[in-house]
Amino acid sequence: MLATPAADPFQEPRSARLTAWGNALLAGAASPDDAATAVLGHDDSHRVTGLPGDADGELHALTWAMGRLRVMGVKGLRLALPAAGHPLGLTGPAAFNAAALVAGEAVLAVGAPIGFVPEVTEFGPAGDRSATVLWRCSAVGDGPPADVPSLDEAERELAEGLRQATVLLARLDVAGAGPEALRALEAYRRRGHDELLAPGYPPRAVRVLQSARQVGALLSIAAGGHGAAVSASEMAARREVLAPLERTARRAQTAAYNALVDEERR
Structure with missing residues (x-):
């Protein structure tokens, strides 16, 4: 089935921004503040939860979480853009894939078997909507991502x-x-x-x-x-x-x- 095209084909998915600027940060090509500002975009806030070793419900600022990923040995990030019948960029397990499919996007770490799916909460009147984003971290498979071309x-x-x-x-x-x-x-x-x-x-x-x-x-x-x-x-x-x-x-x-x-x- 054809996925419904985005209302704005030039709108960048949040997972894409996190992948791009997270990679720039991990490669030393961007500062933590610049990366965090770029990932934030027009949203009010981004928080990360579920990192290995976290207590249930523990929340972290994006800059702190990215520093934690570096300590964990993460070398980079990969984007996944799954659609029905096409798990593009995913590696399993089924629960992570299902959450990514609902969101239509996800980020997978390179160097550690974890991934992130954004949960977006929108609020405010029509025409003046704001959003907060919670990145839920969970374990992923360590196989090659599905169907990503060179x-x-x-x-x-x-x-x-x-x-x-x-x-x-x-x-x-x-x-x-x-x-x-x-x-x-x-x-x-x-x-x-x-x-x-x-x-x-x-x-x-x-x-x-x-x-x-x-x-x-x-x-x-x-x-x-x-x-x-x-x-x-x-x-x-x-x-x-x-x-x-x-x-x-x-x-x-x-x-x-x-x-x-x-x-x-x-």
Whole structure:
């Protein structure tokens, strides 16, 4: 089943920010304060619980928890972006995978068998929402993460995926929605991007992430039915055609965020 595209394809998952800036911190390319500020984003607070040796319910600030990870021998972090039927980046056990699937994201440590799943609590009136994030730590398997490609593989898949997405938009919008879809994509571009990844990442990883986000924008446009009226059966057919591209974009996004640790090991 095709995962529902994000309302904003350029919005960075919280686990992605933690992976990128946690890796920069562990590599010595970012200070603890800069990393914590970047991970916080627009949220009110982030806390970590469940670290090995913690008492039940013990909470830690993000900067303290990252220092603790370094002492535990953690060398880096990996992003997981699972969806139904596709445990992308996960290593088990079943309970951790289930929690990550509900969240749609998780972070796995390199060098210690632990992982983190964010629990987000939102509050405030519509239009002025705030959020707090609790990162729950638990044990994970030590096998290879599921289905994460190399940057080489991701770049090749994205090039073909972007070509297919562009062709499909033109074919599926027979009543002139092609130009409207392009206008929507240009609107995404005009909004600008936050700084991609974090200090220390290779330029190729940034390029792969940019392409993945562009494919994500095209998918959102196609799923939104820009242009002429689209029937329910036509939308179902469109989702089926676009499902492989959604998977390609998530795989590439994961490869980009994991590049600082995975490409070095390769």
